[in-house]
Amino acid sequence: MDCLPKKSEILLDEEIEELEFVKIINSIYKQECYIYAIIPEWEEELFNELSIDFIIINKFPFPLTRISPRTIGFLGYVKDRKKQYMYEFYLRSTTMDFLVFSETDVSQHLKILNKKNIDIYNIFESNKIPHVTIGPDGQWLKIVEY
Structure with missing residues (x-):
């Protein structure tokens, strides 16, 4: 039987400050975090x-x-050891269609994505990898665990 994901959400204040945002991320990821x-x-x-x-x-x-x-979009990742970039990505989350936080290195999986299939989320879901995404307008964090 397939393992169903456990999904939860953390509601964010409208004008959350960087320290508060990083504190929330630290409660989810104790160590380093990858930003895809x-x-x-x-x-x-x-x-x-x-x-x-x-x-x-x-x-x-x-x-x-x-x-x-039309412009170019660059697919990639940051290994954010100090969680110094998390808030910058959060601030830009409304202009980026694909943004995922995870403590798992899936960089090798990114190489299979192409312009016909750039669904980063599918990598995490199909491989049952825990991850965090940001809801519309930066209103909440969606936490997916397996």
């Missing part, structure tokens, strides 16, 4: 802040639907 995302190329400020810590696996036309203007 597709970052649009126009997020230059985020790329500059991430410096060499963001490992790019692939790039795709972005957005995927036929909307103008």
